[in-house]
Amino acid sequence: MAFDLFSLDQLILVLGQITLLVLAGLLILALISAILIVFSIRTGRMVFPHLFLAGMALVEGVIRAFCGLLGVEDRELTEFVIRLHNRFNQGKFDRIPAKDKAIFLPQCLRSAKCPAHLTPEGLICQRCMLCDIGRSIDALEAQGYHVHIVPGSTFIKRLVKAEKPKAIIGVGCLMEVREGLMLADRLGLVSMGVITLKDGCIETLVNWTIINELAAGGANLEALPSVKAIE
Numbered sequence: 540m541a542f543d544l545f546s547l548d549q550l551i552l553v554l555g556q557i558t559l560l561v562l563a564g565l566l567i568l569a570l571i572s573a574i575l576i577v578f579s580i581r582t583g584r585m586v587f588p589h590l591f592l593a594g595m596a597l598v599e600g601v602i603r604a605f606c607g608l609l610g611v612e613d614r615e616l617t618e619f620v621i622r623l624h625n626r627f628n629q630g631k632f633d634r635i636p637a638k639d640k641a642i643f644l645p646q647c648l649r650s651a652k653c654p655a656h657l658t659p660e661g662l663i664c665q666r667c668m669l670c671d672i673g674r675s676i677d678a679l680e681a682q683g684y685h686v687h688i689v690p691g692s693t694f695i696k697r698l699v700k701a702e703k704p705k706a707i708i709g710v711g712c713l714m715e716v717r718e719g720l721m722l723a724d725r726l727g728l729v730s731m732g733v734i735t736l737k738d739g740c741i742e743t744l745v746n747w748t749i750i751n752e753l754a755a756g757g758a759n760l761e762a763l764p765s766v767k768a769i770e
């Protein structure tokens with residue numbers, strides 16, 4: 540019995556030590572990831588992106604806390620994560636033909652006087668040219684893209700289920716894009732995110748150069764100002 544108790548104590552001690560080691564390892568990974576992220580954001584050069592991507596998958600909250608201490612705002616970090624996500628997906632995205640890809644535009648990009656009506660496929664652009672969607676949609680569709688103007692993520696989920704695209708470009712505000720990319724990952728879709736220039740419900744803006752270059756394929760992501768575009 541005494542031997543059993545001794546063994547149990549020993550086991551608990553070993554388990555405690557292993558837990559502490561794992562926690563210390565995760566903390567070190569988070570700290571290194573945060574330093575690499577801050578360096579990458581400040582210099583525009585991504586160093587060991589796989590390492591901090593692994594860190595973000597394991598201990599995102601701790602990395603965000605470290606980045607905050609190192610002077611990186613939450614928004615800046617989220618933009619960086621989206622840029623990183625695009626960079627990792629770009630090769631796969633470019634290899635998929637446009638006919639198997641969809642572009643989801645938020646309805647807030649439209650003019651306040653937009654005459655389009657809501658349908659199960661989203662809003663059907665009338666090409667009234669009151670907003671930039673009308674000036675870009677034909678060229679994107681001519682490449683083979685399925686372009687949808689949607690009021691929210693429920694439409695995206697339904698259209699993805701119905702059309703089964705292999706890849707998507709999602710446009711939206713920062714959190715919409717972040718959550719949309721996570722959803723696309725869970726659905727096994729190759730996704731690229733573009734953040735709108737200003738948040739809001741009507742007449743928001745996006746950098747169409749970025750959308751067009753991503754859609755055309757082979758975009759030099761490093762040369763683009765950022766997924767968030769020119770301010």
Ligand code: SF4
Nearest residue numbers: 653664665667670673
């Ligand atoms: S161009 Fe299309 S999306 Fe833009 S306001 Fe006109 S109908 Fe609406």
